[in-house]
Amino acid sequence: MTLQAYLTLAAMLFCIGLFGVMTRRNTIGILLGIELMLNAVNINLVAFARFLGDVSGMVFTVFTICITVAEVALGLALVILIYRIRRTAVADHLDLLKG
Amino acid sequence: MSLEPIVFWALAVVLLASALAVVLTRNLFHSVLYLALALTATAGVFLSLDAEFLAAIQLLLYAGGVVTIVVFAIVVTERLVGDRITQTSRQLAAGFGIAGALLVAILAIFRRSPLTVPRPAVSGDLTRAIGQSVLTTYVLPFELLAVLFLAALVGALYFARPDD
Amino acid sequence: MAASGNFALWAWLAPAVSFLLLSLIVPLRRSGKPAAWLSIVISAGALSAAVSAWRSAVPDMARRILWEWIPVEDGVLTSVGVLADADSTLMLILVALVSFLVQLYSLGYLSDEPPASLGRYYAYQSLFAFSMMGLVLAPNFVQLFICWELVGLCSYLLIGYWYTRPEAARAAVKAFWVTKAGDVGFLIGIVMLWSRTGTFDFSELFEMAQGGSEALTGLGLVMFCIYLGAAGKSAQFPFHVWLPDAMEGPTPVSALIHAATMVTAGVYLLFRTAFLFEQAPEVLAAVGWIGAFTALLAATLACVQRDIKRVLAYSTVSQLGYMMAAIGAGFAGAGFLHLLTHGVFKALLFLAAGAVIHAVGTNDIFAMGGLARRMPQTFTVFLIGTLSLAGIPFFAGFFSKEEILGATWEGGLTVPFAMLVVAAFLTAFYMFRVVFIAFLGAPAGSAASAGHGSAHGSHAPGHAHDAPAIMTLALWVLALLALVIGVGFAFSHPEAEFAAPGWLTPLAVGVAVGGIALATVVYALGWISSEWLFRRFALVGEAAMERFWLDDLFALVYRSGILGVARIVGWVDRYIVDGVLNVLSAWTLTLGDRLRRIQSGQAQDYVYGIALGVLLLMVWMRWPR
Numbered sequence: 001m002t003l004q005a006y007l008t009l010a011a012m013l014f015c016i017g018l019f020g021v022m023t024r025r026n027t028i029g030i031l032l033g034i035e036l037m038l039n040a041v042n043i044n045l046v047a048f049a050r051f052l053g054d055v056s057g058m059v060f061t062v063f064t065i066c067i068t069v070a071e072v073a074l075g076l077a078l079v080i081l082i083y084r085i086r087r088t089a090v091a092d093h094l095d096l097l098k099g
Numbered sequence: 100m101s102l103e104p105i106v107f108w109a110l111a112v113v114l115l116a117s118a119l120a121v122v123l124t125r126n127l128f129h130s131v132l133y134l135a136l137a138l139t140a141t142a143g144v145f146l147s148l149d150a151e152f153l154a155a156i157q158l159l160l161y162a163g164g165v166v167t168i169v170v171f172a173i174v175v176t177e178r179l180v181g182d183r184i185t186q187t188s189r190q191l192a193a194g195f196g197i198a199g200a201l202l203v204a205i206l207a208i209f210r211r212s213p214l215t216v217p218r219p220a221v222s223g224d225l226t227r228a229i230g231q232s233v234l235t236t237y238v239l240p241f242e243l244l245a246v247l248f249l250a251a252l253v254g255a256l257y258f259a260r261p262d263d
Numbered sequence: 264m265a266a267s268g269n270f271a272l273w274a275w276l277a278p279a280v281s282f283l284l285l286s287l288i289v290p291l292r293r294s295g296k297p298a299a300w301l302s303i304v305i306s307a308g309a310l311s312a313a314v315s316a317w318r319s320a321v322p323d324m325a326r327r328i329l330w331e332w333i334p335v336e337d338g339v340l341t342s343v344g345v346l347a348d349a350d351s352t353l354m355l356i357l358v359a360l361v362s363f364l365v366q367l368y369s370l371g372y373l374s375d376e377p378p379a380s381l382g383r384y385y386a387y388q389s390l391f392a393f394s395m396m397g398l399v400l401a402p403n404f405v406q407l408f409i410c411w412e413l414v415g416l417c418s419y420l421l422i423g424y425w426y427t428r429p430e431a432a433r434a435a436v437k438a439f440w441v442t443k444a445g446d447v448g449f450l451i452g453i454v455m456l457w458s459r460t461g462t463f464d465f466s467e468l469f470e471m472a473q474g475g476s477e478a479l480t481g482l483g484l485v486m487f488c489i490y491l492g493a494a495g496k497s498a499q500f501p502f503h504v505w506l507p508d509a510m511e512g513p514t515p516v517s518a519l520i521h522a523a524t525m526v527t528a529g530v531y532l533l534f535r536t537a538f539l540f541e542q543a544p545e546v547l548a549a550v551g552w553i554g555a556f557t558a559l560l561a562a563t564l565a566c567v568q569r570d571i572k573r574v575l576a577y578s579t580v581s582q583l584g585y586m587m588a589a590i591g592a593g594f595a596g597a598g599f600l601h602l603l604t605h606g607v608f609k610a611l612l613f614l615a616a617g618a619v620i621h622a623v624g625t626n627d628i629f630a631m632g633g634l635a636r637r638m639p640q641t642f643t644v645f646l647i648g649t650l651s652l653a654g655i656p657f658f659a660g661f662f663s664k665e666e667i668l669g670a671t672w673e674g675g676l677t678v679p680f681a682m683l684v685v686a687a688f689l690t691a692f693y694m695f696r697v698v699f700i701a702f703l704g705a706p707a708g709s710a711a712s713a714g715h716g717s718a719h720g721s722h723a724p725g726h727a728h729d730a731p732a733i734m735t736l737a738l739w740v741l742a743l744l745a746l747v748i749g750v751g752f753a754f755s756h757p758e759a760e761f762a763a764p765g766w767l768t769p770l771a772v773g774v775a776v777g778g779i780a781l782a783t784v785v786y787a788l789g790w791i792s793s794e795w796l797f798r799r800f801a802l803v804g805e806a807a808m809e810r811f812w813l814d815d816l817f818a819l820v821y822r823s824g825i826l827g828v829a830r831i832v833g834w835v836d837r838y839i840v841d842g843v844l845n846v847l848s849a850w851t852l853t854l855g856d857r858l859r860r861i862q863s864g865q866a867q868d869y870v871y872g873i874a875l876g877v878l879l880l881m882v883w884m885r886w887p888r
Contacts, residue, residue, distance in 0.1 A: 002214070002215055002216075003214045003215075003216055003218075004209055004214050004215065005107065006144075006148070007209060007214070008206065008209065009111050009114070009115075009144070011202060011205045011206065011209075012115055012202065013114065013115065013118055014205075015198040015199070015201055015202040015205075016115070016118040016119055016121075016122060016198070017118070017122070018194075018197075018198045018201065018870075018874055019122055019194050019195060019198040020121060020122030021867065021870050022190070022193075022194040022197065022198070022867055022870050022871055022874070023122070023190060023191055023194040023867075024122065024867075026127055028127060028169060028172055028173060028176070029122075029127060029130060030866075030867070031169070032121050032122075032130055032131065032134050032169070033121070033122055035134060035138075035161075035165065036118050036121060036122070036134075036137065039137070039138065039141050039161075042141070042153075042157075043141060043144055043145075046144075046145055046148050046150050046153060047148060049150075050148045050149060050150065050218065051214075051216050051218060051219070052216070053219050053222070055225065055228045055229055055232050056232065056236075056237075058150055058152075058153055058225065058229050059229055059232045059233055059236075059237050061150075061153055062152075062153065062156060062229065062233065063237075063240060063244060065153075065156055065157065065160055065161065066160070066244055066247075066248070067244070067247065068161075068165070069160050069161075069164055069165060070247055070248060070251035072165050072168055072169070073168055073251060073255055074251055074254050074255060074258070076168055076169065076171075076172040077254070077255055077258040077259065078258070079172055079176060080172060080175050080176060080258070081258055083175065083176040084262075091865065091866065091867060092865060094864075094865075094866070095863065095864030095865050096864060097862070097864040097866075098862060098863055098864025098865075193871070194871075197871060197874050197875060197878065198874070200878055201874060201877065201878050201881075204878055204881045204882060204885075205881070207885070208881070208885055211885065
């Protein structure tokens, strides 16, 4: 398949993930959407790396996967902490930044 | 009729369908399961791009580790029994609008400059190339990654400590 | 001849010294009588300097002493100093003489005043003398205008001397306002003249007029503007309304300022700049007509007044009209002559009236009566002044009045001439009306309470007596001067600039005698009652009682006009100017409030923002160009 197909796939996945981030009420749901977006980026990187013959894209992907894992771990730790304090994981209730 | 387009289309359908399921399912736990499916399909895509090492990492870390962590978080924050795991979505129309518009914009960019580069032949072992690249060209980010993990570990320990 | 200028300078600066001393050294001013004597002595010195200046002045030659004042690039813009020639020094003598006599007289008239007020009065008197002399001796328009305004200020201060009386304060403000209207025109005229000719200086302008300079063509509007200033100050119609009200001030002030000197400044200005007015004959014609009309109007108004000072005030307005008419006819010298003689006998009349008021305690002539027996000296001098004013031969006013009548006839202003003749008849009539009612005849019943004006010394008519010596001295000096001038002119009078027709003298005398006769018939003999006379001229009489509604007209213009404009401007300011600002600030507040809602505190909304931003960025970057 052409590079364009892979990129289109990644773009669709990315927008689905964005949709999830914007609409989900539960904080963990939001994190799932972020996961999808990161996956789309990874597909993009790998596709470019494969089609352009440069392996750097794949190395980049390795790094992003690792960092994502760390980020998810800590993000969820925060969600748990907030749940402990506020007894809710609904993002709408976390509006202390309201101006 | 070559195998490759069929595989690609199958993987694409599964990936997108499961992704949609992730963001639209009311039950949070089902969402997580659909996410696992999506991550696995991504691994399949990696495989179709001859990136076996990445596919393996994807399965190990993502489909294995991340999903597990998320499940734990759900267990802690929601009650599994009962209908407390549901989550509704907000402002679906606006979200759909913006995401859709973004998709259209990106596709429009693709249309303008179609990338019809043919797939070059595989030159040597990609895994070996990745390994060599990591430890030579990108050794610094590699080390920093280790530092990052350390920081994440310490942070997680800090968060996990009991309230005194 | 050099001495003339120096004497004039000393005469001018002496009152300045007095004013400075009195205004700066507060204990001196508060001491009252010593301050008064200081001012009187200095004004006596000024008088002698003025006389010396006149005697050493050579006709047709002027002596100038100038100091540069405002330097500009090539030369000097204007200067200050004195311009002493035969005419200006003569006027200087009039000013100095009347000022000195009035100050002497005031010491007696205002003897009941507290010392601090007396000192203030003499400070103002000194300032006035200084300003008036500066005006008379001015070598250019700038100094003249500055001194013009200064005398206006002094008039305001002195009319409102008893400032605790609301009528006095109002009269002072009215005088200031009405003359200010004229002064605006005056200033505009001066500046326009300067922009035409490039100079303010009288001598330079005179040379330009002699040489037929181009710049002096088409000066109609300019000279009319300058005339406006004179019209305001010299109480020409319709600006005459301030002069009767100015009688609220003390009588010596009325004698000095509103009879002899300040009001004549306008006439003096026109006389001084006659060579400029000759370039604009249409303006001169207007001056003549307005002057004659003013004379007739004021004479009519004087016939119905009860207040003795107001009779004299309207009389002054009328005589000023005479002077202006002569100037308008083209014979400024006749007007100037009448200015000088009128200054003498009108001041005399005012001071005599002041003596009467001081003794009787009221201004109302119907509350007086039979004063001739009680106050013989005052009666005598008043009669001398009246005969001068009426224009009877061998008295001061006869010759100058006849000159004016001749001038208007020769100048071709026939209708004004007729108006002046009728005014002469009325002048004799109303003055003798006062004589018969106030001085002859039976005293009024009970003592009148304080009428208009001051409540000085509330003696009843039955207890009236002649004034103290310090006041009668001034009276006799002026009376003798009037007689000397009158008799002197009868034998050797100044050369007339024209040949008067033969029937003029009999006409003038006959008209005057006719007026006296009518007054006798009505008021002394009672053959015709005054009410019958009033009903004969009912229309005019009623209008005269209302002062021809001119005051109401002015008030209407000021109140509705200026206040209306002020209200409109206020409305614009409040609703439009402030409104714009208020709307802007309200919008800012609303906008801020609306913008605030973007910060919902929900992270997902911020993601919206980011996504939208990225979208817009992509669209903007890739938009087909």
